[in-house]
Amino acid sequence: MPFRTPKLKSVRVRFIIIMSFLVVYVLATYIIAEKYFFIKRKGNTSAPKVELEYVVVHLDLKGAPPKLSYLQSLLPMMKKHGVNGLLIEYEDMFPYEGTLGMLRGLNSYKKKELHAYLTAAVSLGFEIIPLVQTFGHMEFVLKYQEFGFLREALKFPDSICPSTLESQHLVEDMIAQVILFHEAIAPLKYIHVGCNEVYHINKCDLCRRRNATDEELLTEHVKFLIETVHILSPDTTVLIWDDMYRGVKPMDCSNIILTETEVVHWDYTAKPHVDVHINMYKYGRMFDNIWIATAFKGADGRERILPDLNMRFYNHLHWLNFIFDYGTLKKLFKIKGIILTGWSRYDHYAPLCEILPASIPSLIINLILIQKYTSGIVVKNMNDLDVFIDKHIENNLDSSLLCQKHSERFLNKFDSETCHYEESDLYTTLQLLSNAYKYFVIKKNASNDEKSRIEYEYENIKRIVPISALKEFNNVHN
Ligand SMILES: [Zn+2]
Helix, strand or coil: CCCCCHHHHHHHHHHHHHHHHHHHHHHHHHHHHHHHHHHHHHHHCCCCCCCCCEEEEEEECCCCCECHHHHHHHHHHHHHCCCCEEEEECHHHCCCCHHHHHHCCCCCCCHHHHHHHHHHHHHCCCEEEEECCCCCCCHHHHCCHHHHCCECCCCCCCCECCCCHHHHHHHHHHHHHHHHHHHCCCCCCEEECCCCCCCCCCCCHHHHCCCCCHHHHHHHHHHHHHHHHHHHCCCCEEEEECHHHCCCCHHHHHHCCEEEEEEEEECCCCCCCHHHHHHHHHHHHHEEEEEEEEEEECCCCCCCCCCCHHHHHHHHHHHHHHHHHHHHHCCCCCEEEEEEEECCCCCCCCCCCCCHHHHHHHHHHHHHHHHHHHCCCCCCCHHHHHHHHHHHHHHHHHHHCCECCCCCCCCCCCCHHHECCCCHHHHHHHHHHHHHHHHHHHCCCCCHHHHHHHHHHHHHHHHHHHHHHHHHHECCCC
């Protein structure tokens, strides 16, 4: 039997101690490394986010066209908030020429100044999408005696008859002038040809003799528009509003295939509508791509002075959650882009609703919201909405609008008096006007003293504000 000396014993003890240290060292290194790599792995796993190729702001020039210098001053703010496209609805503000010269409003933009504005926008990376009405909402054309005979219903100037050669020549000429003007600045990737709210369709004898449904007439007209655009500019994609196709039954949608066309599905309500799901199913089969249109102004009443910030926020939130669920998680639809519409009046003859300078807070709130969703910060649970608004919207809004103190919760009351952005004084005054108006209308039971005070306040503000606001920001004809 081997004899164990004390020296050998101490070697064994030292060996065990060293090995123990080694094991602890390796284990600790492994744990730290695992933790590090785990964190790294976690960090590399990006949160699902809404993906939008385009975030577009709609400039509706009907009725209260802004000065181009003012529009140009908004470009850096829009770019900072993620906008990369402008949908410009010219109506009578485009510098039409020749027989179309009469369509120009008295305050229409001059070619040179419009060219300069568009060049500035393009150089900042904005995609310019001109909008030309070619079917409905053609009051600014059909109101003239020279074009009145092209109306679908002679008593109504809104819709053009698609079945005459004269109508087609008129529309071709409008599209050609707009395309050529824009292509002299930059290649035109998209043109929007309207086709919404065609209130009078398939009414005249000529159209009825074609023995077609409303949708068939519309589709034929859209195909003619696509052909017209492609002859002039083969690489330009045509956009149309969706509402005239909402009546198509899901089982019939495969009969209407419009290639090289992208549809803009608009809904400005605060709550999702069940039809939206059906429409998306149909449009996914009928069109190359789908766009979504929200509204940051002009959707809360024909004579409204300021946008309803609550409604506008929920409208965007609803759509973004929809895009997140259907586009990001379920991969059911590829949504090309979002268009934040900003309506200036409901039609050519309607009174003005919210003007653009009064709607800057609404625009910025909703652009911030979109930026959050496209960076992966989303509201998955509506119980978290208050925290989300507080943390991600209001702080950013305060810094964007140069508010000195944290503004009151905007969904209830946006406090512009503490803010110092260019249009903040206008907002504050219009808010007074709006409140006075509400009191004046609502408080019919008020005492005589109260009534006269409200009336005095209302009349005073009404006299001063809109005129000065329009002169400061809008292209007013003198
Ligand atoms: Zn007709």
